[in-house]
Amino acid sequence: MSRLPQPPPDADERATLLGFLAHARAVALRLVEDLDDDQARHIGAPPLTSLLGTVKHLTDVELWWFQHVWAGTDPDLVSTDDDLDADWHVLPDDTIEAVTARYRAACDANDDLLRGGDLDAPSARPSNRGHHVSLRWVGWHLVEETSRHNGQGDIIRQAIDGLTSID
Numbered sequence: 001m002s003r004l005p006q007p008p009p010d011a012d013e014r015a016t017l018l019g020f021l022a023h024a025r026a027v028a029l030r031l032v033e034d035l036d037d038d039q040a041r042h043i044g045a046p047p048l049t050s051l052l053g054t055v056k057h058l059t060d061v062e063l064w065w066f067q068h069v070w071a072g073t074d075p076d077l078v079s080t081d082d083d084l085d086a087d088w089h090v091l092p093d094d095t096i097e098a099v100t101a102r103y104r105a106a107c108d109a110n111d112d113l114l115r116g117g118d119l120d121a122p123s124a125r126p127s128n129r130g131h132h133v134s135l136r137w138v139g140w141h142l143v144e145e146t147s148r149h150n151g152q153g154d155i156i157r158q159a160i161d162g163l164t165s166i167d
Helices: 013-030 037-041 051-070 096-116 135-161
Strands: none
Touching (some): 013 096, 013 135, 037 051, 051 096
């Protein structure tokens, strides 16, 4: 396993934010690394939480907050108004390779927004909490959201194969 990216200890705000987000995302991907598809589909926390489902969910979260809320676009989300948990469901044709590739693509696009966007600029749309948020807020929210799910993933991964350290 390669070493995870580390946030820079002495960088400006944008580079620090990108560093913490890169670290949290790398942990999410590391949690499915070296597993087979059956292991990645294992429901470790009822009713829906599997490591592969977590990466699917994090992809929708990335697309929702950066693309839909902040940029005002209409990304291709898995969740729908009819099934808000659809992003957690692992479908028969979902593979680690396909799910992680979609996650990486969303992260890359969102990093471009963070690199070039005004951190203080308000979102194009209000959040699901009813207020506009800055790009800074979206970035730090994704650090928090990804890290929280990584904690759940640590427990699931340990139950699957005993892995206790991902760094």
